[in-house]
Amino acid sequence: MFTTFTTDRVDPAERFESRVLEPRDVLLSMLSFPSVRVQRPEVLIRRSAPEAYQVNLVLDGRAVVAQHGRQAVLEPGDFSVCDTSKPMRGRRVATTGARLALVQVPKARVPLPESGLRALIAVPFDTRSGVGGVFARWVVDALDRAEEFTPADAGVLASVTTDLLTAVLAERLGEARPEDDAGMRRRVHDFIDQELGDPSLTPASVARAHHISLRRLQRLFAEQDTGPAGFIRSRRLERCRRDLADPRAATTPVHTIGTRWGFPDAAHFSRLFRSTFGHSPGEYRRLSRMSNGGAHFDKALIACSTRTWGQAAFAADKSRGEETW
Incomplete structure (x- = not known):
């Protein structure tokens, strides 16, 4: 359920490290890498298109995420949501060791109307206070303690992560979390x-x-x-x-x-x-x-x-x- 990847033998300016926690079908990852540009075009989506929402939480440096004709400029403490089944572009400006937390949750787990969530794609969310802050602290703390969890914790980890993300998104939509039996x-x-x-x-x-x-x-x-x-x-x-x-x-x-x-x-x-x-x-x-x-x-x-x-x-x-x- 927990994996660590590092490139210690690579030049420090080009090192990439990650800590990955995979409770069930939810993924949490702490990434550390320098400035980079990323692109997910249609050709890659046709090969693999998981129906999921991906959260990019910037902890250090700056990032820009573009999707659905919108562009989110993210400072430390901000995050944005992407749709993994649609093309996207991103750019990150950071020094060596700068961190970014990534969360990926299947769309089926998020009990909110997909039509409404489209308006929240590539929109900056502030995590310095409120529910957004609770979500960000949960993600960072879960990844910091990743080696403490056992497979028996997977269900709770997946549920809490999904519930907190849903609460943040529902608040932005201006509605209480819908009843989803x-x-x-x-x-x-x-x-x-x-x-x-x-x-x-x-x-x-x-x-x-x-x-x-x-x-x-x-x-x-x-x-x-x-x-x-x-x-x-x-x-x-x-x-x-x-x-x-x-x-x-x-x-x-x-x-x-x-x-x-x-x-x-x-x-x-x-x-x-x-x-x-x-x-x-x-x-x-x-x-x-x-x-x-x-x-x-x-x-x-x-x-x-x-x-x-x-x-x-x-x-x-x-x-x-x-x-x-």
């Missing part, structure tokens, strides 16, 4: 999958991590056959089922598998597994080995549990008015 639902699912092994993962902790209310979290799951608690349970149980059927984990104790996926209480894990799949974890492991590698057995149980477990969990969540475990 589809985008938020993706981020919630992603976060839950990353945190399944944490036994303290609850709907309340998920809501806090995404700065939303429990009510909105419930609403995000309204179109599914389960509430947030049921979703977490089913994802954990599915990971356990997969490990129990995996020949490579044949010697791993059942209680270890349960603990790995957020069920530290062996008796509680066994009861939940049996109520979902119709067999205890140990029985399931033995039967899956006997049934032609487990493929037919797994498929039948998954079909059964998808119908019964989702409906039961959703009914329990609704009747109690809160998430239960």
Whole structure:
């Protein structure tokens, strides 16, 4: 997730260095290089055109970015946004060691109308105060601490970076951040999958991590056959089922598998597994080995549990008015 590139053996006046942090499909990079001119013509876009917004945050020196018939002159503390699927030109005037932070976020992650964002391409943003300042400090600090992060942090890093950039852009558009249930639902699912092994993962902790209310979290799951608690349970149980059927984990104790996926209480894990799949974890492991590698057995149980477990969990969540475990 973290990469460093340097040209120490090159003449100091021509050295290029970079620190790259890639949480999921979001990219953050700290670049250090002298004066340069760049151009991205149509021919290069035809070869590779990621549908993304690219932020160039000037920390030292000056830069000029031109796209969509506009030109942004950037001083230290300014940034501009480019569309990676359109031609652009840029020029940077700086001394050796001058830094520039780059952030690239897929357009699909930014819940703002693309038609409105076109007006913000190649426009200077000031990061010396307000939300822009929070965004800039987050980017620089994340890159300074890049080696401290682990793959488990990727979901949070990607979400926070996207949310802060969206807030800056929405403020310039003169509108509050729009309600985007589809985008938020993706981020919630992603976060839950990353945190399944944490036994303290609850709907309340998920809501806090995404700065939303429990009510909105419930609403995000309204179109599914389960509430947030049921979703977490089913994802954990599915990971356990997969490990129990995996020949490579044949010697791993059942209680270890349960603990790995957020069920530290062996008796509680066994009861939940049996109520979902119709067999205890140990029985399931033995039967899956006997049934032609487990493929037919797994498929039948998954079909059964998808119908019964989702409906039961959703009914329990609704009747109690809160998430239960």
